[in-house]
Every structure is written in C-alpha cells, then in structure tokens.
Amino acid sequence: MKWRRSILLLIIPAIAILLSCQHKPAVAPATPLLNAYDVEQSSNDARRLISLSYRQAQGKRIFNNNCVWCHAAETPAGPSNRSNLTPTPPLINDGQTFNSLSDEFMQNTITLGGSAMGKSAMMPAWGQTLTHDEIRAVIDYARAVAEPPYKTPARTASQYPEK
Amino acid sequence: MTAEKMGKISTRLRATFALVSVAFVVVLAVSPVRDYFQSWKRYEKDYVSYAQARPESKRLLADFHPGIDQIWLPEMRVVDRCTTCHQGIAQASLRDPSVPQPFRAHPDVPHDVKKWGCVICHRGQGPATEMSEAHETTLAWEQPLLPIKFIQASCGVCHRANLPQTPKLDRGRELLSQLNCIGCHHLQDIERPAMLGPDLSNVGNKLNRRWIYKWLKEPHTVVDASGNTVVDGYETEAEPRMPQFRLTDQEIRALSAYLTTLKARPTEPYKFDPRVVAFLQKSSDLVDQGEMRFRQMFCTTCHSLLVTRGEETKLIGGDIGPELTKVGSKVNPDWLIAWLRNPQSDLPHALMPRYGWSDEDLYKVTQYINTKLTDPDLLSNVPSLEEPTRDETQLGQRLFLEKGCASCHAIQGVGPQKDFGPDLASLGSKNVSQLEFGNSNTPRNLIAYIQAKITDPLSVNPAARMPQYRLTPTNLDAITTALLSMTGSPANSSLARLIVPRSQGEFRPAGAFGELYDRYKCAVCHRFNGDGGTLAPDLSFEGSRAQRQWMVDFMKNPQTLRPTLIFRMPQFNMTDQEAAIIADYLGMVMQSPSVKLSAVDQKQFTPQMVEMGKQLFEVKYQCNNCHTIGSSGGYVGPSLNDAGNWLNAAWIEAWLKNPQALVPGTIEPRRSFTDQEVHALTAYVLALKQKAPPQVKTRAATKTRGGAQ
Numbered sequence: 001m002k003w004r005r006s007i008l009l010l011i012i013p014a015i016a017i018l019l020s021c022q023h024k025p026a027v028a029p030a031t032p033l034l035n036a037y038d039v040e041q042s043s044n045d046a047r048r049l050i051s052l053s054y055r056q057a058q059g060k061r062i063f064n065n066n067c068v069w070c071h072a073a074e075t076p077a078g079p080s081n082r083s084n085l086t087p088t089p090p091l092i093n094d095g096q097t098f099n100s101l102s103d104e105f106m107q108n109t110i111t112l113g114g115s116a117m118g119k120s121a122m123m124p125a126w127g128q129t130l131t132h133d134e135i136r137a138v139i140d141y142a143r144a145v146a147e148p149p150y151k152t153p154a155r156t157a158s159q160y161p162e163k
Numbered sequence: 164m165t166a167e168k169m170g171k172i173s174t175r176l177r178a179t180f181a182l183v184s185v186a187f188v189v190v191l192a193v194s195p196v197r198d199y200f201q202s203w204k205r206y207e208k209d210y211v212s213y214a215q216a217r218p219e220s221k222r223l224l225a226d227f228h229p230g231i232d233q234i235w236l237p238e239m240r241v242v243d244r245c246t247t248c249h250q251g252i253a254q255a256s257l258r259d260p261s262v263p264q265p266f267r268a269h270p271d272v273p274h275d276v277k278k279w280g281c282v283i284c285h286r287g288q289g290p291a292t293e294m295s296e297a298h299e300t301t302l303a304w305e306q307p308l309l310p311i312k313f314i315q316a317s318c319g320v321c322h323r324a325n326l327p328q329t330p331k332l333d334r335g336r337e338l339l340s341q342l343n344c345i346g347c348h349h350l351q352d353i354e355r356p357a358m359l360g361p362d363l364s365n366v367g368n369k370l371n372r373r374w375i376y377k378w379l380k381e382p383h384t385v386v387d388a389s390g391n392t393v394v395d396g397y398e399t400e401a402e403p404r405m406p407q408f409r410l411t412d413q414e415i416r417a418l419s420a421y422l423t424t425l426k427a428r429p430t431e432p433y434k435f436d437p438r439v440v441a442f443l444q445k446s447s448d449l450v451d452q453g454e455m456r457f458r459q460m461f462c463t464t465c466h467s468l469l470v471t472r473g474e475e476t477k478l479i480g481g482d483i484g485p486e487l488t489k490v491g492s493k494v495n496p497d498w499l500i501a502w503l504r505n506p507q508s509d510l511p512h513a514l515m516p517r518y519g520w521s522d523e524d525l526y527k528v529t530q531y532i533n534t535k536l537t538d539p540d541l542l543s544n545v546p547s548l549e550e551p552t553r554d555e556t557q558l559g560q561r562l563f564l565e566k567g568c569a570s571c572h573a574i575q576g577v578g579p580q581k582d583f584g585p586d587l588a589s590l591g592s593k594n595v596s597q598l599e600f601g602n603s604n605t606p607r608n609l610i611a612y613i614q615a616k617i618t619d620p621l622s623v624n625p626a627a628r629m630p631q632y633r634l635t636p637t638n639l640d641a642i643t644t645a646l647l648s649m650t651g652s653p654a655n656s657s658l659a660r661l662i663v664p665r666s667q668g669e670f671r672p673a674g675a676f677g678e679l680y681d682r683y684k685c686a687v688c689h690r691f692n693g694d695g696g697t698l699a700p701d702l703s704f705e706g707s708r709a710q711r712q713w714m715v716d717f718m719k720n721p722q723t724l725r726p727t728l729i730f731r732m733p734q735f736n737m738t739d740q741e742a743a744i745i746a747d748y749l750g751m752v753m754q755s756p757s758v759k760l761s762a763v764d765q766k767q768f769t770p771q772m773v774e775m776g777k778q779l780f781e782v783k784y785q786c787n788n789c790h791t792i793g794s795s796g797g798y799v800g801p802s803l804n805d806a807g808n809w810l811n812a813a814w815i816e817a818w819l820k821n822p823q824a825l826v827p828g829t830i831e832p833r834r835s836f837t838d839q840e841v842h843a844l845t846a847y848v849l850a851l852k853q854k855a856p857p858q859v860k861t862r863a864a865t866k867t868r869g870g871a872q
Contacts (some may be wrong), residue, residue, distance in 0.1 A: 035311045038331075053260070054270040061330060066830055069789070069799040077725070083795045085788055122788045128833040129823065133271060152261075 042091050044147050053143055059141030063092060066126070085122055095146035102147045103139055107108075120135050169695070187709075203231070203292050206248040211265055219256050226254070234280035238657035243280030243289040245297065253277045270678075273328070277414025284317035285309055294304065298387045298607070305594035309647070312640060313610065316591060323352045324665040326829075333644025338638055343404055346571040347584035349627075351649035352665055355581075360405065360513035360571035364427035365509060369498045382407055406630035409621075415561055420551030423558025428509075429573060433500045438548040439522045452533025456524050461721075461733040462487075464688075464698075466516075481698070481730055483514060483687060491537035500529055516684040520738035567628060584629060589651025599624055613643050668693025676748035683735050691753070699728060704755035704825060713809045714746035715739075724801035755817075755825060761813040768846035776847025779840055792851060800831060807852035815845045 036051030038060065052060060063071070070089045082088055090097040098106065105117070111132075114123030121134045126135065142151040207229060214223035227250060230619045234243040251257035251266040253276050258268040269276045282289040288304040291297035300307045309317065315332040325333040339345070341354055346359045366375075382405040410418070443449055467480030469488040478486065494502075501508070503525060506515040551559075563569055570583040590613070598612045603622045612623065617639065620627035634642065653659040671681050671693040680686070686695035689701035689702045705714070719742050739743075754760075781784045789799035796802075806815075817824075819841045822831040836844070 018722050030189075037311050037314065053271065058328065061327065065828065066832075069830065070797075076796075079798075080800050081789065084797045098490045121783075123787050125834065126786075128835060 007137045011040070025138045034151075035086065037134050040145060042147070043145070050144055052141070056141045059139070059144075062130065062138050063141055066130070067138065070122075070136035087120055089120075089122070093145040093147050095148045095150060097136050098142055098144055099148070106139050106142070107132075107135055110138065175600065183346075184293060201292060202294060203247045204263060207250065209252040212378070213266055215253075217256075223251070223254060223256075234277070236280065236283075239283065239654070240654075241289055241662075242282060243281060244292055245280050245281040245287075245289065246277070247292065249281070249296070252281075282840065284314060286317070289486070300595065305596060306592075307608070310610070313644045314649055316644045316647035319645065320591070320650050321661050322663045322694070324663060328499045331641050331644050332648060333636070335643070335648075338634075338642050339645055341404065342406070342585075342632065343571055347567055347582070349582055349586040349588050351588040356512075357457065358389045358510065358573075361423055361510055361513075362573045363422060364573070364575045365425065367423045367426040368428070368430045368861070369494055369509075370423075371543065372419045372423045372548050372551070373495055373542045375422050376415055377542055377545045378547060378764045379408070379410060379418055380417045380449070382599075388485070406632060408630045410566070414558075414566075416548065417555045417558035418560070418562055418568070419548065420555035421557075421563060423551060424556055425574065430497045430501050431493070431526075432497045433504065435526055436522045440526060442525065443526055449527060449568045450534045453527035453529075454535060456527050457531055459734060460518070460524075460528075461731045464730045464733055474743035483696075487536055489530075489536060489538040489541050491533045492534070492539070492541045495528065496533055500525065503529070514684055514687050516687075516733070516735060517682045519732075519738065519741075524736070527717075535834070573831040587646065588649055590649055591647040592650040600869040613646055614639060614728050621756045666693070670694040672748070672752075678747055679741055683737075699732065701826065702749065702756070703753055706750040706753040707755040707760065707811060709749075709809060710811060711746050711750050713805075714749060715742045719746055725798065757824065758813050758817045760811055763816055763845070765812050765849065768842070772846040773850045774847070776843035776850075779844055780847055784834065801831060803848060803851050805851070807849045810848065812845055812849055814842055815848055819844055 018137070032086045037054045038052040038057040039049045040052060040060070042048035042050055064076070068075050072084075073080055073082070073091065075081070109117045109119055109123065110130075111115060113121070113125030113126065115121040129159035130138075143152075181496070193339050211224070214220050214227065217223060229785070230247075232246040232250075233246055234241070234246065235241070246252055248265045251262065254268050255271075256268075257266060258270065260267070261610065280289065281287070285308055286306045287308040287460065288301070288306070290674070291304075295301075296304070298308045307718050315329040318326060318329045319332045319336075321397045322329070324735075326335070339350060340356075344350060345355050351794060370378075392591070394463065419689065434439045437702045463480035465483035466485065466487045467478045467482065470477055470479045478488075480486075499507075504520060505517055506513040507517065508739060514576050563574075565582070566581045566602045569577075592608075593609060595607050595612075596610060598609065600607060601623050603615065605611050605623060615623050617628070617629075617632050617634065620629040620631060668691075670686070670693075672691075685691070685702075688699035690697060691701075692703050709717075718735075718737050719739070721734060723731045787796040789797040791802040792804060814825075818831075819834075819836055821833055822829050823833060
C-alpha cells in the first residue's frame, strides 16, 4: 500500500517535531543556602544557619557599623560597651524583649531616640544619621536573628495603603 | 485508461488527500496550541487571580499588562522578558516573603528594576519565555542564573571600587591581592604592587638552608602535625601569603641549595657601643626589658604573635607584617639588626618604618627576639643538609623559573616574570564549554570549576602548576564572588561608560615632611586625601581637628584615645625636630575646607556655658555612655579627658553639627542640637583638660641613634 506508507512518512515527522519541542533542559539541583544573600550562625545553636535576605543583610551591615557597640556582647574593637550602661541594652537577638514590640514602635525608637518613646535616654536618635529604609533594614535583621524566633503578626488590609 | 479505472484511482487519491490534509492541519495546529498552553500565559492568569484577592487589587491590576513584557537595553545587548512572569517585581506591597513566587517584589536595591531588568545582575537567558530555559543551562545558553550567594559579583562588573553594600565582593578582592594571585594571573582591576614576595638577592645572608627547606615544604611557622595553621583547635582565617607548592624532596633540596648561594650584600655585624652592652649584660632581666620595649613600641600593630592566655591560645596582632612567633629561629642575628636599623636597605619596597633606635633599645629588643621568639623544635623534622653541590644549585636555578617562584620574587634586579598563569580577567563570563574539567567529578558549571581549581587544582587538571589553597568556606565564597565579577573589558564604548572606576587618590608630599612620610611609612596605616591604609584614622583633615602642641606630643609618645583598641600607633622614637615638622605640615596642609579655625572665638565661652554644657553632656544627651571622662564612661568614642588640649574649637562645633560631613560613616549619630547647645557643649569639651600633662619621655636628637640617617 503506497499511500499508507506516504501518510506514515508524514505523520512520523509530525510526531517527531512534537516530541522534540518537549525537550527539557538539564535541571540544576536547588540548594536553599545558595539562594540566601548572606548566612549567619544562630547565637544559640552554632549548627543552625539563618539565611538573610538582601534587606536583612543590609541591616546587618548597618548594625555592625552603628549599633554593635552597645547591642552585642562582642564588638570589632573587643569588649562591648554594654557593661558600662544601666539599664543594660538588649542584645540584637533578644526575642524576649523585641518580639512583643511592633515594627512601628521600633522604627520610632531608633529614629527619635529612647527618651522620645519613654525608653532609656542612652539610646540616641538615629533619624538624622540613618535613612528610614536603613532603620527598617536593621529591624528586619533583628527579626531574622531573634531568639526565640519572631513570628510575623497577621496583617490587616489597612496596612497596605492605597497610592 | 478507462473511466472506471480513473474513478477508482480518484477515490484512493481522495482518501489520501483527506488524510494528508488532516495531518497537515495537525502539524499547523501544533504551534498555536503550544502557544496557547505556554507557561508564561498561565503565570499571567495566576497573577491576575492573585492580584484580585489582594486588598490593593485596583493598583496591582492597573499596572498589569497582558502579553510578553520586555525590557530592551540595546547598548548592553540585553533583551529581558523576565517581568512577563515576575509581574509583581516592582510592586512595593508585594515585598513580603509570604507572597508566592514568581510574583514577589524585588527588595529595594539602588537600581530601578523596571529600568535595568533582571539578567544584568542575575544572569540567565533574558529572551526565554520558558522558566527552565530562562533560569538554567541549555544547549544554546551557558550562563545560568547566578546563585544569590554570589550575586555581589554582578555589582562588581560595573562598580570597580568597593561599595558598602558588597562586603563579600570586597573581601574577595582583598583576598585576591593578599594571596598574591596577581603574581601569576592577570586580574581585572587589581594592580600589581611594587613588591609581591621579598626580593631574594640576599636571602643567603638572612636564612640558613634548613629553614628554607622547611619553609618550602610547609610555608607556616605555627602549624599542627598535619601542616595546617591551627590555633586553638581552629584553622585560622589567616592564609599565609606564600602558598604551598607541590615539590619533591629533590626539588626542595635543589631550591634551598640555590637560594643559600644568593648573597648579594654581605652583612657587616653592627658594632654596639661596648659600654651599653657591658651595662645591659649586667642586668638579669635583659630579655624581659626587651619584651617590654617590644610591647611599648607596638610592634604587634603590624606583626602577630601566638599568645596563650589561660587555656586559650590565639594569634594576636596585625597582618601587615609577617607573623613573628618563631622568627628568632629563622633569621641570622646580624641580618636582623641590619634589618631593624634600615629595612629599606635590604628590600627597597618594604613597608616597615625606619625606627629611630638607641643602642640600648636595639640591643634589648634583638636579645628578646633571639631568646624568646624561638622554637628549638622548629627544624627537628628537617634532614641535615650538606654543603650545596654545583648540580643542586643549577637545578635549583632552573626550578626557580619553572615552578613560578620568579613570578613573585625578584633576584639581582631581575624583575618578576609576568602572566605565568592563565589570564583570569574575563573568567566570570566564560562558558562551561570553554573550561577544562578533565575526568573529574566536579559538576559542570563555572562556580564549581572555580572552587575546585582553588581548593584542589589537580582534580580538574593533573598537570596544574597552581599551588593548593586552604580557604575557609566564607573566604572561598568571597574569592569566587570576586572572580565571577571579572567579566573582561566592556565590549563597546557605551558599555564602558557604565563602568564606575576604582578611584585612587594620590598623595606624594615632598620636602622635609615627604622624607619623614616615607621614612615612617605613614600611608601604611593612615589615609591622606584618599590614598593610604585604613587601619588608623584618616588624616586628611587632621590640621583642622587637632592642636599643634598635641600633635607634637602625640608623635613623640603616641597614647591611644580609645582604651579598647588593640592596634596602636608604634613608638617611632622621633626627635623633637621631626615631630615639629610633621605637626607643622599636618596643621598647615591637611585642613578641611568646611572648618574655619578662626570662626570660633574661645573668649566667648563663659563658666555658665561650661556648666550648661556639662548638664547637656551628662543628663540630656548622655554623651558619657560612649565617651570616657575621668575614669568613667563608655568606650565607643574617644576618651575626652584631655580634649581641651587636643581639639580645635571650630572642629568641635562643626563635628557636633554634622559628624558625617567631616568623617563619612563615623559612628557618632547626628543630632539636632540648637546653636546654643552646640556652643555650650563646645565650651564644656574645651574645658576638659588634664591637670598634670602626661610626662612625655623625649629623646634628644643628639643621643646615639641606631637608625641609619
């Protein structure tokens, strides 16, 4: 049967074209830590790695430049200034203290200083030194490293202002 | 042919025609059907239904445009369709991590995502409309998405200078120059310094053959049994500049034989004043005095020592000069004295300052180094080596070139050979097919290749000449990031315009100050007009900050203003005249245009203002949390105990108004003081003077000095 053969000759390339279009490229194995902008060891458990996003990593940088002197147990220059201060400032990862505070409250305390928000006057106002976004990034960093871990409160619609 | 026959044929023909038509339609339909089911259309539909469920749906839907979304940057030859699926990329309200991908917004970065697109930073195939083709390696596209871990490499493609946002990239670049990679490889934007390794013309007078043998075998002095630089159970971050080469015993014997024959300049033993030596030898604690002097001079600002405190053993000190824990067992004592007196006579490009030594100090410190900084077991596993034979020396001379030693070390004025290894200036844009993997198990991608090549060069190329580096995972990732940022010279002039070059200021003072600047190597630690080191304060505006007499006193007896600082200015034993020249130059030349010293009249400060300033300082602004006054206060900022003798009034006022304008990035927060408060605080700070000025131990210029003039 010649005509059947010719039809087969047409259909086979058609199927071949269809199949070849389905070719999938090689898939690289996904590693979660490869897709973290930066990684930090948990202070409580050295084996636990906290992955930081871009903004949290920027917060970490600003923290290590401006805040580390009083809000960390060790500083780049050696001992921390915390022991000189009463009341002792909370550590950056102090979830007990920070988890109950809202982002807005923390933003205001850093921007306006401790005395403006009814906290210790030892906390200076950073509003003229750091931008709003930089302060926001530091808060994000504090949330990322908090012990016990920080849970984002359920958001309400009103928190997304219409432009 | 009969009519019946024709009819029969035509039926068969008709059937054939019908079937062929069906097949033809099916084939034609393939493309539109496939197009209809394209994944990007599904993502767009999903985005619309996701946006409708959001409270801000009106705004999201107003910004949504169906169809393929494309960003075209013709001068960069980039076509970027990523935003077809990543619809919410620029929507600030979709930045929350709870927003599912691919709709989540990009974090707020300094560049507008909608203008620059994605592939410039993230790589991948921009024109692709299939997720896997866009993100991964395909037969036609060998630049897959860059893992976020290494994303700072993309910043470095255009930003050739360091940025505050890219610590990993900056660290990688720093490591590339610290580890002397530039010795063998051509690297993008890393300059070859005047000296990589020391010039070895005179090494035969400095070291003995057994020490050279040990060093070539394992170039560390502080090591554990397996040859790793391990301190306190942890491998230190500090990678020695000299890498470990794969050399056979015969090769090491030959190289050490050759090097010991290099004695370009015979070392004349220095003749100490016999009265000084006789006097010092009588004291029983000579070595302890030497150690005290070693510490007082702050040698550890540049050199580190292994120190055991309690149970902890640590390398303490700087990394500008070599680690010195066992240097007494290394160098020839006569060479050591000659070196300390004038390092530049042995190595013209040495960073070590030329100290003004008295015979007494020089004798004490060399006694300390030769007695305490030693290890009798250092050479215990080195075989005894005979006098070098002629054959060994000749083989050593050949190996010196063949093994690449000459890339970093010059001999007898013969400059180092360049480009011994492959050019890496465009490594970051290499395709996988251009890389040699050999028979290794290394995954076939650029990142795995770079990391394998650094940590185990033989795994990808059994004939590799490159030495093996042991880097911590953090440092390895940093170096990989820096190498990935090297994508070669820009392809055209419009691309070249986008490059932000590394700007390096140049400061080359002349005259009497220029001589002292060169002698005391000020620029190794201090920065002047954008040129110099970063260990110590930037002195570009020092003349506006400090009073002249304070500078003179400080230079003669540097006392740190920051009690917790480990790295302090060494004591150079300057003469009064030298200190005066430096203070005059800094006071006259290194001034800030925004501080007018004559603008503030100190007579206007009344005791009432001082009292008000004290109140503001201690109560309202609580400055003492960071600054020490008396013996109490914090240690974030400098101690202000003697601020009245240290700072200029105009500087204090300008500083209080805006610290970051004078020293960018300084920690002190900028406050909103009123003018009255600024005056009061300035009055208070200027009133802070130590009752008795510190007794400065001056060393008269006429006294016997060890330093060659």
